[in-house]
Amino acid sequence: MTHPEPRIRTVELRPGYVIPRIINGGWQLSEGHDPSSDGGDRLEAKRLSDLRALADAGLTAFDGADIYTGVEALYGRLLASFPRGDDGGPGLQVHTKLVPDLDVLPHISKSYVEGLIDRSLSRLGVERLDLVQFHWWDWSIDGWLDTLSWLDELRAKGKIRHLGVTNFDTPRLSRVLDQGIDIAAHQLQYSLLDRRPESSMVDLCRRRNVCLLCYGTLAGGFLTDRWLGRPAPTEPLANRSLVKYRLMIKELGGWSAFQALLRLLDETARRHGVSIANVATRWVLDRPGVAAAVVGVRDARHLADNLRTFGFEPAEQDVGPLRSFLEQHPGADGDIYSVERVVGGKHAVIMKTGLNQTD
Numbered sequence: 001m002t003h004p005e006p007r008i009r010t011v012e013l014r015p016g017y018v019i020p021r022i023i024n025g026g027w028q029l030s031e032g033h034d035p036s037s038d039g040g041d042r043l044e045a046k047r048l049s050d051l052r053a054l055a056d057a058g059l060t061a062f063d064g065a066d067i068y069t070g071v072e073a074l075y076g077r078l079l080a081s082f083p084r085g086d087d088g089g090p091g092l093q094v095h096t097k098l099v100p101d102l103d104v105l106p107h108i109s110k111s112y113v114e115g116l117i118d119r120s121l122s123r124l125g126v127e128r129l130d131l132v133q134f135h136w137w138d139w140s141i142d143g144w145l146d147t148l149s150w151l152d153e154l155r156a157k158g159k160i161r162h163l164g165v166t167n168f169d170t171p172r173l174s175r176v177l178d179q180g181i182d183i184a185a186h187q188l189q190y191s192l193l194d195r196r197p198e199s200s201m202v203d204l205c206r207r208r209n210v211c212l213l214c215y216g217t218l219a220g221g222f223l224t225d226r227w228l229g230r231p232a233p234t235e236p237l238a239n240r241s242l243v244k245y246r247l248m249i250k251e252l253g254g255w256s257a258f259q260a261l262l263r264l265l266d267e268t269a270r271r272h273g274v275s276i277a278n279v280a281t282r283w284v285l286d287r288p289g290v291a292a293a294v295v296g297v298r299d300a301r302h303l304a305d306n307l308r309t310f311g312f313e314p315a316e317q318d319v320g321p322l323r324s325f326l327e328q329h330p331g332a333d334g335d336i337y338s339v340e341r342v343v344g345g346k347h348a349v350i351m352k353t354g355l356n357q358t359d
Contacts, residue, residue, distance in 0.1 A: 006311035008058040011291045013184045013211050014162055017130075019061040019093050021285055022306055024054050025215060025296040026075070027241070030068035032355060044074070050300035051078050055092055057303055063187075063213075063294050065097035065133075066116055067355035072096060072123035080125055095131040095213075096120050097166055097187075098151065102137040102353035110150045116356070117154055133164035133187050133213075137353050139341070145175065152181050164213070167337035170200040177208045185291065188336050190214035190284055192223060192261060193248040195326070201336050202289045211291035214284050218295065219245035223280040225269075228262045231255075240350050247347055251332040261329070264322050272312040277302075281309045283322070 009021045029047065051062070055078075062078070064071040075094050082090040098116055100108055120129055134151060136144040154160050164185035165173060176183060186205055190197045194216060205212055218224060220241040232255040237243050249258045265276045272279075284293050295306060332339060339347040 006307050006309075008307065009310050011211070013131075013291060014182075017093075017162060017184075019292060020059050021292045022059055022281070022309065023061040023063050023095070023213065023292050023294045024051070024059055025294040026062060026064040026068055026071040028296045028298040029074060030071050032067070032069050032352070044077075047074065047299070048078055048081060050297075051075075052082065053300040054297065054303060055082065057307065059303070059306070060091060061093040061095065061292070063095045063215075065099055066120055067097070067099045069355070072120055076123050076125040093130050094124060094126075095133060095164075096124070096129060097133040097135060098147075099135045099356055100137075100147070101356045104356075105136070105138060105141040105143055108143045108147060110153075113147055113150045114154060114159075117151075117159055121159065128158055129160050131162045131164050131185065132160050133166040133185065135166045136168075137341075139169075139172065144172070145179065148176055148181055149179070167340070169335040169338065170204050171335075173201070173210070174204060174208075177210070183208075183210050185211045185213050187213040187215060187294065189216040190287070190290070191217045191219055191248075192265075192280055192283055192322075192326070193219050193245065193252050193258075194332055195330070196332055196334060196336055196338070198287075199333070199335060202287070206289045212289050213292050213294055214290055215294040216245065216248075217281050217284045217293045218277055219248060220296075222246070222249065222258070223262075223265070224277045225266070225275055227258075228266055228276065229259070240352075243350050244347070248332060253329045253331075257329050261325060264325055268314065268318040268322070271318065272314075274308050274312055275305050277305060278309045278312070279314070279318075281306075282312070282314060285309070286314070 010018050011021055012018045062075055064075055066072060079090050079092060082092055132151060134148060151160065151163055155163055162184040163182065164187060165183055166187040168186060173186065188197055222245050237246060249255065252258055262276060265279045268279045269276050281293050281295065284290055339345060340351065342348050
């Protein structure tokens, strides 16, 4: 089946701030995901070339974090090398995160937070951060609301354009919004394997004008053609992302249920001449309240396939059987990031809570 050239769809997070509905995720570019990421000048040149190809194709938004080792600096070099737009800027949107280490939380201070923001500004080589998404490891430790207030002050000072959160639960995001802090976006895990946002977060964000930016939409690559008809992977798995999403497959009902899901996605993909990844991503993008999907990139090899996400329209014969399957396989329950916060739990032990070392 042939398709017309797909038009990249965009969304306005806040007046005047428009991003494509697929964001390039930078976790796979970090040394924390792949120690071989520090591969010298040749690898960096290749990566910059690939990132420019993504931007040139219209996927101009890039997601990173202060704890993604090397990624902010890489994005900084991308910004410096990208042609200037009519307004003098590079025409790219670069999002980052502020993730204080767990052992810092009990004594976090305003100066520490501003230091992390200044470091991100320096790494990216900009005067203002487009979007800062804030994560807090442990709700039993006070300070998270103060930290967001300090970030709001930095926004008022011009160091931050927009504020977001990541992995907040419904009660705490409600408290933030009740404080009058404008939260443009909430980055959370949302996929066919993990539908916890639908328990209460989607409703809150729709009512309070918070856009959802969704990571894990392809479950670290599990929701792709690669795993259709394949046996379950043997341990140890290659990285923590695969461990995390393998646990979500178990929550869904195990490998046999996962294969049944892939077969349904494959049927839709074949009808429309697209890939399983396209169908899985499009399902998330079509959910209420979702602004964009954060799709991990290591290079530009999946660029053409990612663009096809916008080139088809799912029909009732596609969504009906999938809806029935999901009703029978609810997956993980609870609020956002709830099982990941259970101390000693199987979802929590894979987390690294001390990656934000100061330079």
